[in-house]
Amino acid sequence: xxxxxxxxxxxxxxxxxxxxxxxxxxxxxxxxxxxxxxxxxxxxxxxxxxxxxxxxxxxxxxxxxxxxxxxxxxxxxxxxxxxxxxxxxxxxxxxxx
Numbered sequence: 001x002x003x004x005x006x007x008x009x010x011x012x013x014x015x016x017x018x019x020x021x022x023x024x025x026x027x028x029x030x031x032x033x034x035x036x037x038x039x040x041x042x043x044x045x046x047x048x049x050x051x052x053x054x055x056x057x058x059x060x061x062x063x064x065x066x067x068x069x070x071x072x073x074x075x076x077x078x079x080x081x082x083x084x085x086x087x088x089x090x091x092x093x094x095x096x097x
C-alpha cells in the first residue's frame with residue numbers, strides 16, 4: 001500500500017524553501033475544515049478505517065470510531081475536532097486531502 005499523499009492542507013515552508021502541504025480533514029458534504037493531520041494521525045486513520053480502494057480518502061466516523069482512533073494514539077486535536085463535528089448525530093462523513 002502506498003503512503004498517504006499530501007495535497008491541499010495548510011502549507012508549511014521548510015528551511016530549504018520547499019513547501020510542504022500538511023494533510024487536513026474536512027467534512028465531506030460542506031468541505032468545512034476540521035483539523036490538520038500529522039503523519040501519525042493520517043497513518044492511524046488509514047490503518048484503522050475501511051477503504052474501498054487504495055485511493056480512498058473519505059470515511060464515515062462515529063463516536064465509536066473516535067474511541068478507536070484515541071486508543072490507537074491519534075492526537076487530541078483531531079479526536080476533539082471529530083467529537084465536536086459529530087455532536088449528537090449518528091456520525092459524519094469526512095475526507096482528508
